[in-house]
Amino acid sequence: MLSNYDALLVVSFGGPEGPDEVMPFLENVLRGKNVPRERMLEVAEHYQHFGGVSPINEQNRQLIAAVEQDFAANGVDLPIYWGNRNWHPLLADTLQKMKEDGVKRALAFFTSAFSSYSGCRQYREDIARAQDEVGESAPQIDKLRVFFNHPGFIEPMVELTQQAITGIPDNERDRTKLLFTAHSIPLGMAEGCKYERQLREASKLVAERVGFADWQLVYQSRSGPPTQPWLEPDVNDVVRQLHNEGGVDAVVVVPIGFISDHMEVLFDLDTEVQQLSDELGVRLVRVPTVGTHPRFVTMIRELVMERTTPGSERVALGDFGPSHDVCPVDCCQYTPRRPPTAGGT
Incomplete structure (x- = not known):
């Protein structure tokens, strides 16, 4: 069944990798959101505190390298691509590269363990916009399930x-x-x-x-x-x-x-x-986050194999059971509530 997929796409948030990238990055993050500019400048100072570099991109590179090594050791022949919502490599650029490489259908691993608009549905909307931007023959993307109880x-x-x-x-x-x-x-x-x-x-x-x-x-x-x-x-x-x-x-x-x-x-x-x-x-x-912990890296391969191997077990701990593979139409919807204007409307 792996032959049904040509690649794995890692989908993440993105972050600046230098002082000059901080404000453009935050403008991407906050575009269309009702966040005061004072808050944006405050967050910008957080990044400048670390030299204007968010560690998230490098951490994603390390995770991808670990998964590639795990795939190679276990006979999983899938190239791994990476696209972000808010900063380079942006999803549209990544999907364009995938199209040029002949990728027709890919699985997607979102770097969020939990279901929410910003952690799931918005990423799916990001992918849909990127597919529209790439146009005809843009790769189909199938999301792996959330893993909060894996x-x-x-x-x-x-x-x-x-x-x-x-x-x-x-x-x-x-x-x-x-x-x-x-x-x-x-x-x-x-x-x-x-x-x-x-x-x-x-x-x-x-x-x-x-x-x-x-x-x-x-x-x-x-x-x-x-x-x-x-x-x-x-x-x-x-x-x-x-x-x-x-x-x-x-x-x-x-x-x-x-x-x-x-x-x-x-x-x-x-x-x-x-x-x-x-x-x-x-x-x-x-406590540290899971990062590139070997068991977490193995989990990503297991999520891929359960989607590509008929009859495989979909493991989960606790009472909730495994999450769905295909998100319902009304899953994780969100309409931001705007505060009243001075006129009360």
């Missing part, structure tokens, strides 16, 4: 979380809180998808396997205007609250909503939350 995602997160907990002194272990964090999204977006439920399930699966009952799901990286409700609570608010209540000595932060240590992890967690924790005198331990 053993290849959960097992590495369990291993990494357990290692982090082990590093906490015994006299602090009973006063340690486990915080699972993910990118916040507008409530209007959350209401149209299974993002929250999938995050809670993934967090529960990890917490159960590390034997940690005291855990909470929190959010980070909010970017919308104050008038627009987003998923809460914010990780910084929770760390401060835990300190004020006097119930914790240490906090273990598990970035369950991310698969690599890109800007939202490096700045929002390793910089902002770390600074707050230092001010409060709370020990902060941040």
